[in-house]
Amino acid sequence: MSNKKAAHSLSFVVVGGSISGLACAYTLSKAGHNVTVLEKSDGKNGNWECGVRSPPNMTRILNDWGLQDTIEKVGVKARSTTFRAAATSEMVGIVQYHSQIMEALRADLWYLPYGHLWSELHKLAVQAGAEVRFHSRVVDIDPGTPSVTLDTGEKLQADIVIGADGSDGVVRQVVIEEEFSGAPDPLVTFSTFIPTELMKDDKEIEYLVHGDADWNIWLADGCCIHGHLTRSREYYTLVLVVPADTTKFHPNWDDCCSPKDLNVDLSKFHPSVRKLWTLASASPVIPTKYVVHEPFSNIVHEDSKVLLVGDAAQTTPPQFHHSYSMGIEAAATLGNLFSRLRNRDQADTLVTAYEEIRQPRITHAFRSEHGRYQFITFHDGPEQQTRDTGLKLAIENSLKDWDDADEEFLRDVWEDYLAMFNYDASEAVDDWWTMWGSMM
DSSP: OOOOOOOOOOEEEEEEEOHHHHHHHHHHTTTTOEEEEESOOSSGGGOOEEEEEHHHHHHHHHHHOOOHHHHHHOOEEEOOOEEOOOOOOOOEEEEEEEEEHHHHHOOOEEEEEEEHHHHHHHHHHHHHHHHHSSSOEEEEEEETTTEEEETSSOEOOOOOEESSOTSSSSHHHHOOOOOOEEEEEEEEEEEEHHHEGGGGTTTTTTHHHSSSOOEEEEETTTEEEEEEEEETEEEEEEEEEEEEGGGGGSSSOOBBBOOGGOOOTTTTOHHHHHHHHHHHSSBBBBEEEEEEOOSSOOOOTSSSSSSEEEETOOOOOOOOTTTHHHHHHHHHEEEEETTTOSSSSHHHHHHHEEEEEEEEHHHHHHHHHHHHHHTTTTOOOOHHHHHHHHHHHHHHHHHHHHHGGGGGHHHHHHHHHHHHHHHOOOHHHHHHHHHHHGGG
């Protein structure tokens, strides 16, 4: 991360203190600005053990922020994605993260515990000078001033307001110009975790703990279950993507329930997979509804004083590769841009630059992530049969050494991965500045 400091300091209010909000607070404070984070919860996110996937484009940024040692200490490095038939749990496909590709990307894909990452970002933000206020629920935004009003009646003014309060937060409602009702996907994502001590001695599932750190995806008719290790292999993240009554759930991460309270139908899955859900009975479950809609035409208010980051700015399937990386990228973008501020009059231009830089990336991420989501949730039929045939044909190629693998196969498998994983948020700002900075 650049150590440049802005010549003129602005005041920022960040609505939402999750991963995206804290990341923005850190980069903007580091760039010399005054940042206040308003988080409605009690700030006990450090207890949440469910996993976060940190793809190379996110890992590079975290490493740049000084978190490499932490990642290597508590994370689990991904080696492959393994596809399994839900009914038998047998492997039907695999994508290897070849060391040659990951070295070229300058970072690996890691599985990190959400709570630990949140705690590290909170620490970075506070050390950089940000104020993080918990139990602070924002109920209204005035984009013209701009200012935010809390449920206590307190009003805070700022030069710029950042909405990091999720897909159904108050800031998005102020910023987005068009109607954005979207269509709820019939599948709901249920995220939880299992202490691996409960899995190690079970012959049916011990391979999930002792084997390579795969992201396992069990493919069923119109749904799936996936999971991976996290926190130094102490926990196993389990994610159900299954049919449920979408009217009972929200597209945020606020709800929490017990597995015993959920009547989920797992009859399509092998008994060993259903056993995982039973082992998770002592852990909390977070349900998340996926509301699908096209990328927004804007992520900045017309007055250029309020902008969106993370889930507030886009929609991606919950608990997927880039569920968190997009917020981290947005924070890196803002930090780099506003470290270049020389006077107050430049602020609007830099906010506009943020939108110009992020919009194409958001659109690409939506197309990529939604396409992969559809791929693992096909209903039985022609598309599913074509997918499974392709996965089986690819197994032999996937397991070959790098030098022996078919070049066309590697290109087909990795073309979109590379486009997503190789993105450099700071480089995107540098490119913009090279083109337009002289005009400022």
